Amino acid sequence: MKEGSASTARERLQAAAVMLFEKQGFDATTAAQIAVEAGVTERTFFRHFSNKREVLFDGEERVRRGLLSAINQAPADISVVATLFHAFDEFRPELEGRQDYAAPRQRIIDNTPTLQERELAKIASLTSDIAFALEQRGASPLEARLASQIGMAAFADATAEWLRDGSVKLSERFYRAEQVISQMTTAPSN
Amino acid sequence: MKEGSASTARERLQAAAVMLFEKQGFDATTAAQIAVEAGVTERTFFRHFSNKREVLFDGEERVRRGLLSAINQAPADISVVATLFHAFDEFRPELEGRQDYAAPRQRIIDNTPTLQERELAKIASLTSDIAFALEQRGASPLEARLASQIGMAAFADATAEWLRDGSVKLSERFYRAEQVISQMTTAPSN
DNA sequence: CTACTTTGTGTCAGCCACTGACATAAGGTA
């Protein structure tokens, strides 16, 4: 009742959650409160989101599909790491288009351990799917697992840093990470 | 009252938890149940462990200290990745000595998404401390972050696989992972 | 040896995340 009804209950719940989480913090905000703000009942909140955290983790499948399809379209004659960074760059416009929604969300996550855990789980799940995709393209299981691990670590790190501080472009952050990884295994540390 | 009293309440709670989690599953086991089995009250359970999951995550600090000290004792003239694997090998005896406790624990975690999340958080926390240690030894911040990510991914992967299937020695799993990482950025994927 | 302090525990009331069951209203379909 408080939010406009020119949107679905689900969307109103997400917007109300982001607003309240930013204002009061995640822990101090109850599901019932979000529901009231969105003009529905607590029960309806839990029909749309399986738990309180999920209200912030909706786009996961979109990211998954985007990255996997970019990997499958990458050239076949490059290293696994190069394949991943090729895919990240293909997917980059989608991230850049969502910056306005993603930045406040990132701020909330940065302040909330339980959401950071959820974010780690999301990255781990993506990582596992990416490892599978690399294996399909000919990598060994262990190489696929390790490459996807460092690749997704770089992806998540670059994206989060970029959302926190937009003064370095996302493309630049990806590029730098790839350079570091390429040299990491050959050069001594000092 | 059911467990012998020749041990602390904390130890009895841990033992009771492992037993019940294996028998009934994590979700189907209540904190109150564990407490009764250990001869204390639910409130006492939560005095020893800040939440139900923590009863399985006690050795974390031991691992952290062990790995960090091993990193600091590694030779200075090798690559960051080599530094990490050197440290893993130094720490290996401690893992091998705990295999009997760690294996059932790993089985429970493998069956329980919420515990897998906690395990990811633990690895991420260790990873962050290890990145800091590498930086102290002269690595750049980005290199430190990425190297510690892939290193800890390899460490966690090798350890978990070894606990699930002891037929390949832990030293061998570490060795293989290091080989794969060294070649990852240079060779094409097929 | 007594008084004080610390540490570990029990008891109880209560909040909140989350669920199952049942009812109802609105919109589409046979």
Place this chain on the structure above:
DNA sequence: TACCTTATGTCAGTGGCTGACACAAAGTAG
């Protein structure tokens, strides 16, 4: 028109977890 589906409300209940208070055992200080 009768039915079915979908989204929601209502309500009662379980379980994780916390704060407050009381108490007992084991130091520790004087």
